[in-house]
Amino acid sequence: MSPRTLAAKVWREHVVRRTKAGNDLLYIDLHLLHEVNTPQAFTGLRDAGRTVRRPDLTLGTEDHSTPTRSVDHVDPDAARRLQRRTMARNCAEFRIPMHRLGSASQGIVHVIGPELGLVRPGMTVVCCDSHTTTLGAFGALALGIGTSQVEHVLATQTLALARPKDMAVTVTGTLPAGSTAKDLALAVIHRVGSAGAQGHAVEFRGEAVRALSMEGRMTLCNMAVEMGARAGIVAPDEITRDYLLRAAPRDAGRFDGLAPVGDDDAVFDREVTLDGAVVLPRVSWGTNPAQSVPLDGRVPDPGELDDAADASAARRALDYMALAPGTAVRDIAVDTVFIGSCTNSRIEDLRAAAAVLRGRRVRVDTMVVPGSALVRAEAVAEGLDEIFARAGADFRAAPGCSMCVGLGEDRLAPGIRCASTTNRNFEGRQGTGSRTHLVSPAVAAATAVRGRIASPDDL
Ligand SMILES: CC(C)[C@H](C(=O)O)[C@@H](O)C(=O)O
Numbered sequence: 001m002s003p004r005t006l007a008a009k010v011w012r013e014h015v016v017r018r019t020k021a022g023n024d025l026l027y028i029d030l031h032l033l034h035e036v037n038t039p040q041a042f043t044g045l046r047d048a049g050r051t052v053r054r055p056d057l058t059l060g061t062e063d064h065s066t067p068t069r070s071v072d073h074v075d076p077d078a079a080r081r082l083q084r085r086t087m088a089r090n091c092a093e094f095r096i097p098m099h100r101l102g103s104a105s106q107g108i109v110h111v112i113g114p115e116l117g118l119v120r121p122g123m124t125v126v127c128c129d130s131h132t133t134t135l136g137a138f139g140a141l142a143l144g145i146g147t148s149q150v151e152h153v154l155a156t157q158t159l160a161l162a163r164p165k166d167m168a169v170t171v172t173g174t175l176p177a178g179s180t181a182k183d184l185a186l187a188v189i190h191r192v193g194s195a196g197a198q199g200h201a202v203e204f205r206g207e208a209v210r211a212l213s214m215e216g217r218m219t220l221c222n223m224a225v226e227m228g229a230r231a232g233i234v235a236p237d238e239i240t241r242d243y244l245l246r247a248a249p250r251d252a253g254r255f256d257g258l259a260p261v262g263d264d265d266a267v268f269d270r271e272v273t274l275d276g277a278v279v280l281p282r283v284s285w286g287t288n289p290a291q292s293v294p295l296d297g298r299v300p301d302p303g304e305l306d307d308a309a310d311a312s313a314a315r316r317a318l319d320y321m322a323l324a325p326g327t328a329v330r331d332i333a334v335d336t337v338f339i340g341s342c343t344n345s346r347i348e349d350l351r352a353a354a355a356v357l358r359g360r361r362v363r364v365d366t367m368v369v370p371g372s373a374l375v376r377a378e379a380v381a382e383g384l385d386e387i388f389a390r391a392g393a394d395f396r397a398a399p400g401c402s403m404c405v406g407l408g409e410d411r412l413a414p415g416i417r418c419a420s421t422t423n424r425n426f427e428g429r430q431g432t433g434s435r436t437h438l439v440s441p442a443v444a445a446a447t448a449v450r451g452r453i454a455s456p457d458d459l
C-alpha cells in the first residue's frame, strides 16, 4: 500500500462510493449546527418531505446571535429573536439535540464539540461554519460546509466532496517563552499568505506543534482557514488522549487502536517549514490575518514593499486602519479589548488573560466572553471571575461569538480600535468601520492594562 498522509487515511476510511462527477461520497461521523446558515437547509428538507437520517450524530447550538449579558436577556432585535426561535423549532421538529442558551453545555459550536468529548481522532466532522477547521486538532477531518451541503448531510449523513490536496506545515524547535499558539498561527499565515493553502488539508506537525496543549492545537487549526485551507489537522497523541479522558471518560476506550497517524514516508503536495524558536508574539496591523508583524516591530511602509500588489493592499489596509506607515506597534493606542471567540475563549486562554490582569486595572473597556457555559463554570470555580472583576474587565455571563463577528448585540462602533483575540480582522468585521488588531490573550490583557499594544513583559 502506498504511504498516506493522516488526512488521506481518514478520508479513505469514510468513502462510501465514487460519484459520477468524480467526487467521493463520504460518510460523516458528526454534524454540528448553529443558528446561522441552517434555516434554508431545514426548509429544503421539509419541502422534500425528508427526515434527518441520523439525529443521534447531529447536534445543534446557538452562538452567533445570542446575548452575552445574561442567559435570559431579551434581545431587542426581532430578526435575531426569530433566527434563534427558528433554530430551536427546527431541532425540535427533526429531533436533533440542541444546547440552547442557558443550558449547561451551550457555547460556541467549535468549543462545545470538543469539550463534550464528541470529536475524536479519525472522525469526519462537518459544520455550517468556516472555522470548523478547529476540530482537526483531534486528528479528525473537520470541514466547513455551506447550506445546501448541510441539507444533504441532514438527509443522508453523507457528503460528496473532492479530496483536498495535502500540505504539511512543520514547526521545528521550541516556541520562546511568552509566545503562544496564537502567535504561531499568525506567523504561519504570514508566511503562507491568506490564500496560500487554498484547496489543501494542512497537517501541522513538528516539535513545536507536539508541545502544544489541545487548546493550543485548536487555536492553530482554527486559523488554518485564514490561509485558505479546507482543513487543519494534528496527529493524535498522549495529549489528545489525556484531553479526551477528561472530556468523555466513558468513551475514551474508543480512542485506543483507532487513532490513525500519517505514514512517515507519505508525500505532501506542498511542504512549509518554520523555526518555532523565532516565533515572537505578533500583532496584525492590516485587514487580513496575513498582515501581521512581531509586537517588537513596526507597521510596514508600503513604499518599501517589493511586490506592487502587496504594496497597494498595504496602503489600503493602513488607510482603513488609520495607521501611519512605520508606526511602532507599541505606540498604537486602542479603545477597547475583546477576549473571546472560538480562537481564544477556552479555559487556558482565560487563565492566560487572568494571569496578566491579576492585581492590575484595565485602562480601556475590556470584555471577556467565555466560549461555553462549561468554560465559564470552570473559570468561576478557579476564581478568574473575581480577577477580571477586580481588574475592571467585563466578564460576560453568557457565552457566544459576541464581538468576534458583530452578529449579535455586541459590536464595535465605527472607528473604534480593538485589540482582539479573534481570527479575522476584515474591514467591518467587529462592526461597521471597526478596526481590529489580532493578538493572543496575554497580549490582549497587557494591552488592556497599558491602553496601547503591549506584551506582559512591558507591565
Ligand atoms: C456566520 C458563520 C457562517 C461564519 C463562518 O462561516 O465562519 C462566522 O462564524 C465567521 O466566523 O465568519
Ligand code: SF4
Pocket (backbone or CB within 6 Å): 063, 064, 108, 110, 129, 131, 341, 342, 343, 400, 401, 404, 405, 422, 423
Ligand atoms: S467565534 Fe467568531 S470565528 Fe468563531 S464561529 Fe463565532 S463568529 Fe465564527
